[in-house]
Amino acid sequence: MIESLFPNVDWEKMWEATIETLYMTAMSTFFTFVIGLVLGIVLFLTAPRQLWANKIVNWLTGAFVNIFRSIPFIILIILLIPFTKFLIGTIRGPNAALPALIIGAAPFYARMVLIALKEIDRGVIEAARSMGATTWTIIRKVLLPESKPALISGITVTAIALVGYTAMAGIIGAGGLGTLAFLDGFQRSREDVTLMATILILVIVFAIQFIGDFVTTRSDKR
Amino acid sequence: MIELKQVTKTYDTGKGALKAVDGVDLSISPGEIFGIIGYSGAGKSTLIRLLNGLEKPTSGTVQINDHMITAIKGAELRKARQKVSMIFQHFNLLWSRTVKDNIAFPLEIAGVPKNKRDARVMELIELVGLTGRENAYPSQLSGGQKQRVGIARALANDPEVLLCDEATSALDPETTDAILDLLVDINKRLGLTIVLITHEMHVIRKICHRVAVMEGGRVVELGDVLSVFQAPKAEITKRFVAQVTETEDSNETIKHLRELYPTGDLVKLVFVGDQTEQPILTKLIRTNPVEVNIVQGNISHTQRGAYGTLILQLKGTHEEIANAIAFLNNENIQTEVMAND
Secondary structure, rough: OOOHHHHOOOOOHHHHHHHHHHHHHHHHHHHHHHEEEHHHHHHHOOOOOOOOHHHHHHHHHHHHHHHHHHHHHHHHHHHOHHHHHHOOOOOOOOHHHHHHHHHHHHHHHHHHHHHHOOOOOHHHHHHHHOOOHHHHHHHHHHHHHHHHHHHHHHHHHHHHHHHHHHHHHHHOOOOOOHHHHHHHHHHOHHHHHHHHHHHHHHHHHHHHHHHHHHHHHHOOOO | OOOEEEEEEEEOOOOEEEEEEEEEEEEEOOOOOEEEEEOOOOHHHHHHHOOOOOOOEEEEEEEEOOOOOOOOOOOHHHHHOOOEEEEEEOOOOOOOHHHHHHHHHHHHHOOOOHHHHHHHHHHHHHHOOOOOOOOHHHHOOOOHHHHHHHHHHHHHOOOOOEEEEOOOOOOOOOHHHHHHHHHHHHHHOOOOOEEEEEOOOOOOOOOHHHEEEEEEOOEEEEEEHHHHHHOOOHHHHHHHHHHHHHOOOOHHHHEEEHOOOOOOOEEEEEEEEHHHOHHHHHHHHHHHHEHHHHHEEEEEOOOOOEEEEEEEEEEOOOOHHHHHHHHHHHOOOOOEEEEEE
């Protein structure tokens, strides 16, 4: 039955492409989370009247975030080719897609982290200071736990955007479902391959959304 | 012992310098409950934050016991803050932590090992009367319960000083009284010095030993709560005292009372301390032929004794009334004739 609906689908290749997409999404989400978190915290703490208030650092971080958030992803991949080649040694395959994916998504997530941190009541930070907490303790035990639901829903949105980015990266040979849909599906006019790749991408997106919503709700004690 | 010397804090507002605190000298003794009252913008929030170094003064010094708060910073200041804890108007609890974990937070900061933390937390929960609620999240608590968590958290590291930043201003009157009782209890039991800021005279009256009145960044009046109630000097202090005594002797009020009681003399009596417990009126009526009618009365209890005012309508001949007033003055009651025939 499935064989007759998707006559041209090579299931082994489809499976391999799915794994590649999952690999690229997972790796890039992880690094985006870490880098975005650091950038977001720096943006927050260096803002005026905050613990590390520093105009220069705040301006530089803000500029970095805004520039890389504004470059269309497809152009960013091309711009980063020399950097990728230097870092990974090749510009083909899932690993080669990672630098562009991370540099494209981390600034986006950093903005969401900043918004999440701004939602925290200033009084709670003041209370921690009045107890003699170091800034490091405030980051670990106040800022991160108190903004956890927003940080998780933010990374959920970012991960879903990253699934889309991996497909785009697929066009220039990153591998995964994007490459498969483009090369095997579109260029060879095998609509069933494109359709199957789309279905699998949708399944991945829905799964991420479901898990993200579940964890967000669980962590919100307000 | 808390010692403030010529403390000034100036903010740069862009439109010019704003003096939030202006040349304040204060000295607060150990074990004292010291109140600072003022309207919003009087500089009291800034002043209390100078005590734990959350704000740095532009000039002047703040000393708490052995620590010169204005001179230390970094690790030394953080260590000092563990002994000068603070509670807040909006409680400032971590919503992501349970009651138990909120109270454990300052202990974590102080580096107390886990097993000792647990025992201390249970002790504190009992002290503030929250037994049974240790696993609740702040969102599941009432305002009064949240402030109890705030107090337990503030007491965790055995502080020497407790700073209260409008700690009861977000609570209803009944809960306010319960929290104030708890503060007095803690002050007596642990010998803790309490410095509180408020805009409610009721709070000062109920628990403070001494009070400073602030206006425009300056301390305009300072003294024992009872004597400030009895004889407020500054105009703003009179307004605050009127908040709780309700015997505002403005011309309006006197005129109004006169309309209600058109004959005889209206005399205001002020009782202080032990006098409030004496049967003065009985004696007055027994020894003087005047007719006595109570127009208005009020007794306030402070930590340093009671304070009361009573407005009487006295009817009789001029001589009889004069004798009655002389009798009262003889009993050491302050009198003031508000209106006469």
